[in-house]
Structures are given as C-alpha cells and as structure tokens.
C-alpha cells in the first residue's frame with residue numbers, strides 16, 4: 456500500500472464531498488462497522504471530526520445487539536406524570 460499522496464487536490468475534493476451532513480447521514484447506516492470506522496478515521500485525519508462523529512452516530516442507528524456501535528434501545532424521553540394532577544386537588548399543588 457502506498458503512503459505517498461500524489462494529488463492533494465483529490466483529498467480536498469473527497470473531504471468537501473464526504474463532509475456534507477446529508478451524505479454522511481445517508482451513507483453511514485449502509486456501511487459495516489469496520490467500514491464506517493475506516494471512513495470516520497479518514498475524515499478525522501482530514502480535519503472533519505464533526506462529520507466523522509455524524510457518520511458513527513448515524514451508523515449506530517442501524518446496528519443491532521452485538522454490533523460494535525449498538526446503542527441499546529433508545530426510548531423517547533417520557534415526561535413524568537405528576538400524580539397530584541390526577542387527584543385534581545388545588546391544595547395539593
């Protein structure tokens with residue numbers, strides 16, 4: 456594998472294209488865990504850490520139990536119910 460970068464303009468072009476949020480959000484869930492880590496690493500190396508984080512975050516939404524980025528079940532935040540409101544008691548509130 457060559458470590459010589461022959462055309463930095465292509466790196467700039469890659470960074471410009473792959474740093475777009477919509478592309479990262481659409482592509483990352485389609486990639487495997489190793490692939491998204493490689494893409495995120497490259498984006499970090501190219502100075503796009505926020506896009507790298509977006510890739511990992513969006514990818515994680517598709518991971519399942521046992522996958523590297525599995526986040527567990529994400530439940531909507533539930534607003535606690537005030538039991539005093541159910542009693543409709545003005546003096547209790």
Ligand SMILES: [Zn+2]
Nearest residue numbers: 488518523524
């Ligand atoms: Zn993963």
